[in-house]
Amino acid sequence: MRSIETKAVHTAAMEERFIQPKVMPLYQTSAFSFSSLEELEGYYEGNGTYLYSRTANPNTDALGQSVAEMEGAPKGIAASSGMSAILAGMLAVVKAGDHILAAEDVYGGTFHLLREELLRMGIHVHFADFTNTDEMEQILIDFPEVKLIFSESITNPFLRVENLQTLEQFKGRYGVKVMIDNTFATPYTTAPYAQGADLVAHSATKYLGGHSDVTAGVLVGNADLIDEAEKRVVNLGLNLSPFEAWLTLRGLKTLAVRMKAQTANAQAMAEFLHGKARVWYPGKGAIVTFELPEDMDISKFFSSLGWIKIVPTLAGVETTVSYPYGTSHRALTEEEKQKIGVTPQVVRLSAGIEGTEDLLKQLDGAFR
Ligand SMILES: Cc1ncc(COP(=O)(O)O)c(C=O)c1O
Known part of the structure; x- marks a missing residue:
């Protein structure tokens, strides 16, 4: 009979089993064992x-x-x-x-x-x-x-x-x-x-x-x-x-379906923004960058976006916005920022998979 100390580390349940999982299991192990x-x-x-x-x-x-x-x-x-x-x-x-x-x-x-x-x-x-x-x-x-x-x-x-x-x-x-x-x-x-x-x-x-x-x-x-x-x-x-x-x-596994939805949302938002802001959208991908007119209060714009949150990353299934001037490009000097065009009015939008109409409503609300 094995002791409780030995059983705690060597039970039959821990032995390898010939099961066939539908998806790849997690091999959360730091090393692998050998019997000979x-x-x-x-x-x-x-x-x-x-x-x-x-x-x-x-x-x-x-x-x-x-x-x-x-x-x-x-x-x-x-x-x-x-x-x-x-x-x-x-x-x-x-x-x-x-x-x-x-x-x-x-x-x-x-x-x-x-x-x-x-x-x-x-x-x-x-x-x-x-x-x-x-x-x-x-x-x-x-x-x-x-x-x-x-x-x-x-x-x-x-x-x-x-x-x-x-x-x-x-x-x-x-x-x-x-x-x-x-x-x-x-x-x-x-x-x-x-x-x-x-x-x-x-x-x-x-x-x-x-x-x-x-x-x-x-x-x-x-x-x-x-x-x-x-x-x-x-x-x-x-x-x-x-x-x-x-x-x-x-x-x-869902990259293609996510990208399809996110790209369509990005395209729709880029079109919506056209005429309201200076817009950069290359026609592919799901990021849209835009520069608000100088007379618009950028801080008020960000806080009026409701469930579109300010997040210093991109690409998630939630639509988010980021502020290059204050985050990713913060370390640059004022001159360097100006040279590449990162002004205090620039917003980077990462399109998610939400309903397109809801997203446009959200943006419209912030513009109003
Ligand atoms: C284009 C690009 N490359 C590389 C990285 C670095 O990736 P990670 O944060 O996973 O190290 C980032 C992060 O934002 C990125 O945007």
Whole structure:
């Protein structure tokens, strides 16, 4: 008879069972067990078993692979956040002494990663206006150390759609790799890998997860680069928790239906706003940015939106608004904000899945 102490950790109920769940179960475990040294050896020979969750876990593997399939890329990995995925992807390409050419309007977190953290690692970055291909090409000519071009498929907050064709041409001409952050567009609207990107990163915290309940990242791309990035994820401990991978996978199943509804709502709200404000909407994706006329009280506008709340993120099923001037772009100087157009009257709207008429009523009320 086993003691209570032993029973507490080894009961029949805890043994493996041959059940077939309809959806992928959560493997909320930090490690995996082996009954013999032969079984353990089998892991190292690549029989598809698992050893330790920081190095690999069925839930995180499934997430990486699912997004890779949706992006049309051979391989993918999950990471603990969008920033982790971006870092792992960059470090798969560059090392100390190398340079990166990045769009000057990348997400603020990426800007800080490049300018502070990568610089500390001896990696230099050139920020350029990616609408000016001459400027970009001059940097590539002057600095053969550039090994990676980084941009976003749709930028924040003014939703510039990146010209992936140009980047692909530079790739061929200068032997650099191209990495695209596809967070705002999602594979529902844009597939950068198919258009020549070597690596595609996501803040899965946004549309892939879709329900504002996880912080997660995914990186997909060429198998050899993903293998390199995977080493960074494992060695730097950038892995995603199984539960967050499980939640993100659950969200991923409805990506297409959510994006369809959210894009339709974004389009309707962009049309409604037209004539009332200066509007940026590229005709795809579910973010609309607008600038209220100077004589409108922005503070009053935000607090008149009722159930459309002010939230410093995007992409959830609830429609939300954010205030770039006071949050995402707060750290910039007044001059820098003016240069890129982030004035105190700018609002970024993330369309959710609510009824379109209700949303228009809500906006109309705030304008009134
Ligand atoms: C375009 C873009 N990339 C990356 C990130 C970083 O993602 P995370 O917050 O999941 O690290 C964000 C976050 O807002 C983002 O908007």
